[in-house]
Amino acid sequence: MHKVYKMSRAMPSLCLQVIPMDMDDIIKRIKKTVEPHRIPFDDPWKVLISTVLSQRTRDETTGEISKRLFQKYPDLEKLSKAELKDLEDILRPIGFYREKAKRIRDIARILIREYNGIVPENKEELMKLPGVGTKTANIVLSVCFGKDYIAVDTHVHRISNRLGLVNTRSPEETEKKLMKIIDKKYWKELNSLLVEFGKKICRPVNPRCNECPLREICPSSNYVA
Ligand code: SF4
Numbered sequence: 260m261h262k263v264y265k266m267s268r269a270m271p272s273l274c275l276q277v278i279p280m281d282m283d284d285i286i287k288r289i290k291k292t293v294e295p296h297r298i299p300f301d302d303p304w305k306v307l308i309s310t311v312l313s314q315r316t317r318d319e320t321t322g323e324i325s326k327r328l329f330q331k332y333p334d335l336e337k338l339s340k341a342e343l344k345d346l347e348d349i350l351r352p353i354g355f356y357r358e359k360a361k362r363i364r365d366i367a368r369i370l371i372r373e374y375n376g377i378v379p380e381n382k383e384e385l386m387k388l389p390g391v392g393t394k395t396a397n398i399v400l401s402v403c404f405g406k407d408y409i410a411v412d413t414h415v416h417r418i419s420n421r422l423g424l425v426n427t428r429s430p431e432e433t434e435k436k437l438m439k440i441i442d443k444k445y446w447k448e449l450n451s452l453l454v455e456f457g458k459k460i461c462r463p464v465n466p467r468c469n470e471c472p473l474r475e476i477c478p479s480s481n482y483v484a
Contacts, residue, residue, distance in 0.1 A: 395410075
């Protein structure tokens with residue numbers, strides 16, 4: 260059993276009560292409630308591009324637009340030669356489509372020019388690409404290459420704080436804290452589970468605590484019997 264410890268928010272700060280949280284149990288309960296979120300592409304470059312497109316955009320929109328994009332541009336070579344205007348037209352429904360159109364074409368060009376058209380399996384190299392931050396790099400590394408990274412997006416950040424696993428202000432800080440307190444065996448799947456859990460149960464606004472499998476152990480629960 261893998262335990263992490265959280266502070267009880269019910270206690271005054273000078274008298275903090277340490278409560279063990281059983282991560283095996285938390286993961287098991289979440290898995291019984293939601294199916295993990297799956298990125299519908301296998302090629303690393305498609306995962307990379309669709310993750311860049313997903314920033315500040317709903318998953319459903321990202322999935323649909325990515326499919327349309329990859330139908331028209333089925334390989335990096337073609338994407339690298341795309342007309343910006345055409346990319347903008349395809350990406351129009353997603354947030355920041357103009358910036359993203361330029362970004363993904365630049366990524367395709369850089370991958371061809373500097374990496375032989377192969378997505379690097381290295382976080383430092385990935386983060387040199389335009390629009391690729393730690394979350395995007397971690398998703399590519401964990402989903403495509405099976406590496407142990409925790410991809411912290413807004414869902415993972417929010418839920419980890421609500422559960423009292425961390426007390427942090429930014430996803431970057433959350434990533435560092437979670438890596439210290441959560442066993443490596445959970446790192447890869449944490450994002451896909453919490454994304455779905457965050458969309459269906461622990462929503463940003465009006466979390467569905469009454470239906471939540473974690474309501475008895477969550478310090479933020481507004482469960483009403
Ligand atoms: S009890 Fe409520 S706040 Fe806590 S994890 Fe569940 S839905 Fe989120």
